[in-house]
Amino acid sequence: MSRLFVTGRSGFVGQHLEAALLVLPTADWQLIESARFDLLDPASLDAALAETCPDAVIHLAGQTFVPEAFRDPQRTFEVNLLGTLNLLQALKRRGFSGTFLYVSSGDVYGRVDESDMPIAEHLMVKPRNPYAVSKVSAELLCQQWAYTESWRVMIARPFNHIGSGQNESFLVADMARQLVRIKRGLQAPVLHVGDVDVTRDFLDVRDVVAAYLLLLEKGQRGEVYNLCSGVERRVSELIMDMAHLAGVTVTFKQNPGKFRRAEQRRVVGCSEKIQKQTGWKPHAEFSETLLSVLSDWEVREAH
Template sequence: MRVLVTGITGFAGPVVAAALLEAGHEVHGLVRGAGPWPRLGALPLAPDAFHRGDLADGRFPDLVRALAPGALVHLAGLSFAPAAERDPASAYRTNLGGTLAVLAAARAHAPRARLLVVTSSDVYGEVRAEDLPIVEETPLRPVSVYGASKAAADIAAAQWARAYGLDVVRARPFNHAGPGQDAAFVCSALARQLALIEAGRQEPVLRVGNVDPVRDFSDVRDIAAGYVALLERGRAGAAYNVCSGEGTSIAEVIAVLRGHARVPVRVQSDPALRRAVDVPRVVGSHARIAADTGWRPRIALADTLATVLDDWRRRLAS
C-alpha cells in the first residue's frame, strides 16, 4: 500500500517509515526544506519519495491528488509541551490546523484512504490515581496548551470521520524515547548530560527537575510498530492508546541511566528545569490495541535507555 507520512523527518518519522517498509508498504514523506535527513538516509526510499511542502502552504491537497495514497499517517505537529505554553496560537495552528489540512485533503482527493491521526496521551490531562490506568473512554480533560491542541485535533478527526465517512483511526501515544530524540525531552536530556559528563565536558553533576512524576515510557520502535498495526488492523473510527502499560518515575529513569554510565555522577535538583504544568502520574492501558491488532510492547525500558545513551555518545563524539 502507498502510504504518505507527514512529519517523516521528525523524531518518530524515520522509525515509522522503517516499520512501514518492513511491512511491505511503499512510503512517501512530506518534508520541509532540502535536507539532508541523516536518519532517513539509511532507508531504502526511492529518490522521488520525498515531497517538499508544508501543511499550511495550501499545496498539500495537490500532493494527495497526485500520489493517490492508500493511507496517510499524520505525525507532523508541535511535540514539545513547554513550546506550546510559550506560543499557544502557534500550537493550535500547527496541531489542530495541520490535522484539519490532512483531513480536508483526504476528503477531497483520497476519500477511501485510511488515515492514522497521531495525537497524544496529553489529551487526557490529570487523571485521578483511582482511575488509572487510562483507557480510551477516559474523558479528555487536558490541562496544558499542548494537550488541549492535541485534544482538539483528536476530536476533529473523530468528527470528520463521522460526518464525512472518512476511514480515520486515532493513535494516542504515551511517552516514548529512542535514538535521535531532541534533548528537550526528559530521557534524551538526561542521557545527553551523562554523555557530556563521560566525555569530560560537564562536571559530574546530573541536573534534574521534578523527579517524582510517573510516566508510561515506551521505545519509539514499539510505538512505530503500533502505528503500523493500527494502520493495517485498527477499527475505523476508534481511538487507541499506544503505551507500555507500566509506570516509571523520573527518579527511576535516572537510576537506570546512572547504572549505564561509565563514570559516577551526583544528582542535583535545578528549579529552572521544573515544568509549570506537570501531571503527577500518567499510566495507560494498551488492552484495546492488543485485542484489535495483536500489538504489544516488546522492548524493555532499560534497553531503550541504553540505546539513547549510546546515541548521545556517538552524537557528541562526531
C-alpha cells in the same frame, strides 16, 4: 503494495517508521515520496499529493513540545489543529477514501485521580496545557470527519516514547546527553534536572511504530487507542538506571527552568484495547531502550 503518506516523516518517530518499513518482511506499505510541504500552506499540501493519492495516511507532524506550547499557544494551535484541517481538506480534494491515523497524545488525559489508573480510553480527557488542548481539538476534528466521510479514521494516543534520534529538549534524551558528557569529562558529575519525583509510562519508539502499522491493518474505524507499556516508572530511578548503564556516578541539581506547569504526578496507561484488537504488545527490553539512547548520544557528541 499499498501507498502510505506520512507527515512528520523527518522527525523522531517518522525516521523510525521509515526504518521499520525497510526491514519488516511483512511490510505491505510503500512510502509516498513528496516534496517538502507546510501544513499551514494548502497549496504545498496539494503539490505533495499531486502525483499519487495514498491508500493510508499517518499524521505524525505537529508542535509536540509542551513548554513551547505555553510560550506560543497560538502557533501550537495553528500547526496542530489548523494544520490537521488543511491536511484533511487536501486529502479530500485529492479524492482520498482510505485509512487515516491521527497521532494524538496520552497527555490529553491531564489530571487523573489515582483511582482511575491505569488510564484507559474511556476516561474523560482533561487537558492541562495548550499542547494537550490542541491535540484534543484535532482528535474531535478527525472524529467529525470519520462521521461525515467514508474514510476509516482512527486516533492513537501514545504515552511517553523514547529512543535514538530524539531531540534533547525531551527528558530522557537530555539526561542521556548529559551522562555522555559527564563520562567524557566535559561536564561535572551533576545532572541538571526538573521535577524527577514523578512517574511516567515509557515506551520504546520502535514499539510505537509497530503499533501504528498494526492499526493501519487491524484498527477499527472511529476508535481511539492508547499506546503505552502499562509500567509506571519513577523518573529519578530511570535516570539512575541510565547513569549505571553509562558507568558514571552522579548527583542531581534541580533547575527551576525545567519544571512544567500543571504537572501530573503519576502516569500509567492501559493498552488492553489495542492488544485485543490488533495483537500488538510492547517487545523492547527497557534496559536495551536506554542503551540505545545512550549509544545514540555517544555518536552525536563525538561530532
